[in-house]
Amino acid sequence: MNPFTLLIVTLSLTTGTALTITSSHWLLAWMGLEINTLAMIPLMINQHHPRATEASMKYFLTQATASTLILFSTLVNAWFTGQWELKEMLPSTSNMMTIALAMKLGLAPVHFWLPEVLQGLDLMTGLILSTWQKIAPMSLILMMHNSLNPYLLMALGLMSILIGGWTGLNQTQLRKIMAYSSIAHLGWMISILPFSTYLTMLNFLIYLIMTSTMFMTLKMINSTKINSLTLAWPKMPVLMAMSSMTLLSLGGLPPMSGFMPKWLILQELTKQHLPAMATIMAISALLSLFFYLRLSYAMALTQSPNYINSTITWRCKPNQLTMPLVLMTNLSILLLPLTPNTLSF
Numbered sequence: 001m002n003p004f005t006l007l008i009v010t011l012s013l014t015t016g017t018a019l020t021i022t023s024s025h026w027l028l029a030w031m032g033l034e035i036n037t038l039a040m041i042p043l044m045i046n047q048h049h050p051r052a053t054e055a056s057m058k059y060f061l062t063q064a065t066a067s068t069l070i071l072f073s074t075l076v077n078a079w080f081t082g083q084w085e086l087k088e089m090l091p092s093t094s095n096m097m098t099i100a101l102a103m104k105l106g107l108a109p110v111h112f113w114l115p116e117v118l119q120g121l122d123l124m125t126g127l128i129l130s131t132w133q134k135i136a137p138m139s140l141i142l143m144m145h146n147s148l149n150p151y152l153l154m155a156l157g158l159m160s161i162l163i164g165g166w167t168g169l170n171q172t173q174l175r176k177i178m179a180y181s182s183i184a185h186l187g188w189m190i191s192i193l194p195f196s197t198y199l200t201m202l203n204f205l206i207y208l209i210m211t212s213t214m215f216m217t218l219k220m221i222n223s224t225k226i227n228s229l230t231l232a233w234p235k236m237p238v239l240m241a242m243s244s245m246t247l248l249s250l251g252g253l254p255p256m257s258g259f260m261p262k263w264l265i266l267q268e269l270t271k272q273h274l275p276a277m278a279t280i281m282a283i284s285a286l287l288s289l290f291f292y293l294r295l296s297y298a299m300a301l302t303q304s305p306n307y308i309n310s311t312i313t314w315r316c317k318p319n320q321l322t323m324p325l326v327l328m329t330n331l332s333i334l335l336l337p338l339t340p341n342t343l344s345f
Helices: 003-022 026-047 050-081 091-105 113-119 123-130 132-143 150-166 174-192 197-221 237-251 259-271 275-300 323-334 336-344
Strands: none
Touching: 003 026, 003 132, 026 050, 026 123, 026 132, 050 091, 050 113, 091 132, 091 150, 113 123, 113 174, 123 132, 123 174, 123 197, 132 174, 132 197, 150 174, 150 275, 174 197, 174 259, 174 275, 197 237, 197 259, 197 323, 237 275, 237 323, 259 275, 259 336
């Protein structure tokens, strides 16, 4: 892509997200979401491949539908209340807004676009779609959480955890696995939102760190299938060992960072006298843990039976920036001891 075009697209992505986060007026928030969507499409279609074109069209149609529903619900709310503020929502319009923002995020049952779109993108664009593009709609949900229906949020969250874990079991494409992982993690965030916005933000921050780590790792080893992971250990043994620990962190195993939000969310649900929901969520997390274990097994415990004639990568100078990957990997693995400090903020 032309550097000037890339600069415009990057500035548009930043401006759209910043406009949505800082706005208290629904029209400005909607405008920021639209700028975000339109800036993402050139990055998607940059490959000039039929799958990239298909992913771009699916993304555009889905986001346009969600934006139309957002605008319709805000207009209905303004008609009856006379207010354009984010926190002033009627029950009927807040339900429509919840469904629209769930479609923006990729929550179940309106998640069908996310795995197909992510499969048609390259890994860096998939990183942006899985992390940066979630910030604006998640900030809107956090700002208007007092007006949302808690039963609808918990139902969406529970369905996302179940569907994200169950449908990711038989996948062999790494980008689809990361898409279903995103759906499951967003389900954990939405489930705890009616009770603790702090835990939602903490879970979202750790999700951004862990997902960025995995996408940067896959980009470094240039792998998009499980079978190709078996070729990576002889090339980058240290990175593969750390990546397998990052996958276990995504699954929520102690003593990695991903255990922190799951532990705190289950504890909060138990305090709110919802032990049944906490039990279902904890058992459903085992589904996601299964395919994370598959990936870590392919990375660290399996080697290709054939002799690899390629150059040993860890003896060569990498052609990508490694400092962000090192920083994100350490954060993905070593944040659990900082739990008391994060809870004291």
